[in-house]
Amino acid sequence: MNEKIPALKDRLHTRALVPLLILTIVEYEVFTFSKATVAAAKQDAWLSILIGAIIGSFIVYLFIKLTARFPNMSYFQYLPIVWGKPLGFLICCLYLLFWVAFLSSIFYESLLANKMLFLPQTPTIIPLILFALSLIWLVSSGLIPVIRFFQLLLPFLAIPLLILALLFTTSVKIDRFLPVLENGLLPVLKGSYCVLGAYQGPEVLLFAAPFFMKIKQGVKSSLLAYNITIFFGWSNTVAAIGILGVQNLNESVLPGINVVNLVEFPGFPVERFGLLLTLPWLIAIYSTLAIYLYLLCSSTFQLFNLRRRTWLIFIITAIPVTIAYLLPNEAWHEQLRLYLTVVSVPIVYLLPVMTLILAVVRKKGRTT
Incomplete structure (x- = not known):
C-alpha cells in the first residue's frame, strides 16, 4: 500500500519469482481451463496452447528486460x-x-464454486x-x-496437479484429437x-521487480514459472478433450471437476479423484x-497519492466484491470473462512491450 521499496539486502532472491508467478497465473483455470481456447480451436486446442506458450515466454523475457531498465521502480x-x-x-x-473487473470475475467464480461444490446450503454472501x-x-x-x-x-498446489496429470494418461482417448x-x-x-488472454499474471513481474535482488x-x-502454469493448463485441456470430448467440454460449467471424476485407475483404492482439485483450487x-x-490497493494509493488507511482498503475491496455479488447469473459472468480474455492481451502483454520499445527509443532508464 504505497509500500516503501526495501533496501537491497532485504530484497528477495529471484527464485521467489517461481511461486509468485505460478500462484498468480493459476486460478480458476484449474476448474475450467480455457474454454474459449477449446471453442476456437476445438480438438486442436492443445496445439494452440503450445503456440501460446512460445509467444508468452518471449513476452515474459521482454518483461524482464523492461524491469531491468527500471530496477528500483x-x-x-x-x-x-x-x-x-x-x-x-x-x-x-486503465x-x-x-x-476491478478481473477481481470481480474471480470473486464470482469463488462464489459459484462454493455454491455448487462446497457450501451449497450457505448464503453466498457469507463465504464471500x-x-x-x-x-x-x-x-495489508x-x-x-x-x-x-x-x-x-x-x-x-503443484503436487496434486502433477498427480492429476499422471492419472489423466490412463483415460485419454487419442482418437478425440483427430483429425489434426x-x-x-x-x-x-x-x-x-x-x-494468452486466459493466463493473466505475468504483468505482476513489472510491479514486484523492485522487491527482488538483481531482477x-x-x-x-x-520462464520456468510461466511454462509450469502452461503445462498444467495443457495437461488439463488434453485430458478434457481426450476424456469428455469437445462438445461435452463446451457444455460443461466446471469441466475440470467432471474430467477428474471420470478418471479410472484400475486397482487403485480411490474411485473419485475430484478432491485432488479442491486444495489446488x-x-x-x-x-x-x-x-x-x-x-x-497499492497502485490506487500510489497513483492518487493517498496515505495507507485500513478503511480505504476495505472500501477498495468492497467494490469487486459487490460487483461479483450483484452479477445476475453465470451467463453474465461468462460474458465478463470473455471480454476479459479479449482485452487481457493488449493490457497484460502488448502495453508493457510497447513501453519497452518506447523506453529504448526515448533512451529512458538504464541501458545496461
Missing part, C-alpha cells in the same frame, strides 16, 4: 516517464479498471465476506509477506490468442485474489 512509477504524465496516468487508470476479510488482512502486510506466503503454498488441423491454422491461432537475472525463474483462487487485490 514499479511499473506505475515509470509509465509517466516513458509515456509522458497525461498518457501515463490514463494507462494507469489497469485499475481492468483489475470471509474470503474478502482474510484477503484484507493478508495484503505488504508484498514480501504475500510472496513468502506463496512460497509455503506452492507444494500444496481439420479446420486449418487460423482457428489454432485464434485459440493461441485466447490462451535482470530472473529470466530463468520467470482453494490455493489458486485465494492467491490470485491476494496478489491482484494488493496491486489494486
Whole structure:
C-alpha cells in the first residue's frame, strides 16, 4: 500500500519469482481451463496452447528486460516517464479498471464454486465476506509477506496437479484429437490468442521487480514459472478433450471437476479423484485474489497519492466484491470473462512491450 521499496539486502532472491508467478497465473483455470481456447480451436486446442506458450515466454523475457531498465521502480512509477504524465496516468487508470473487473470475475467464480461444490446450503454472501476479510488482512502486510506466503503454498498446489496429470494418461482417448488441423491454422491461432488472454499474471513481474535482488537475472525463474502454469493448463485441456470430448467440454460449467471424476485407475483404492482439485483450487483462487487485490490497493494509493488507511482498503475491496455479488447469473459472468480474455492481451502483454520499445527509443532508464 504505497509500500516503501526495501533496501537491497532485504530484497528477495529471484527464485521467489517461481511461486509468485505460478500462484498468480493459476486460478480458476484449474476448474475450467480455457474454454474459449477449446471453442476456437476445438480438438486442436492443445496445439494452440503450445503456440501460446512460445509467444508468452518471449513476452515474459521482454518483461524482464523492461524491469531491468527500471530496477528500483514499479511499473506505475515509470509509465509517466516513458509515456509522458497525461498518457501515463490514463494507462494507469486503465489497469485499475481492468483489475476491478478481473477481481470481480474471480470473486464470482469463488462464489459459484462454493455454491455448487462446497457450501451449497450457505448464503453466498457469507463465504464471500470471509474470503474478502482474510484477503484484507493478508495484503495489508505488504508484498514480501504475500510472496513468502506463496512460497509455503506452492507444494500444496503443484503436487496434486502433477498427480492429476499422471492419472489423466490412463483415460485419454487419442482418437478425440483427430483429425489434426481439420479446420486449418487460423482457428489454432485464434485459440493461441485466447490462451494468452486466459493466463493473466505475468504483468505482476513489472510491479514486484523492485522487491527482488538483481531482477535482470530472473529470466530463468520467470520462464520456468510461466511454462509450469502452461503445462498444467495443457495437461488439463488434453485430458478434457481426450476424456469428455469437445462438445461435452463446451457444455460443461466446471469441466475440470467432471474430467477428474471420470478418471479410472484400475486397482487403485480411490474411485473419485475430484478432491485432488479442491486444495489446488482453494490455493489458486485465494492467491490470485491476494496478489491482484494488493496491486489494486497499492497502485490506487500510489497513483492518487493517498496515505495507507485500513478503511480505504476495505472500501477498495468492497467494490469487486459487490460487483461479483450483484452479477445476475453465470451467463453474465461468462460474458465478463470473455471480454476479459479479449482485452487481457493488449493490457497484460502488448502495453508493457510497447513501453519497452518506447523506453529504448526515448533512451529512458538504464541501458545496461
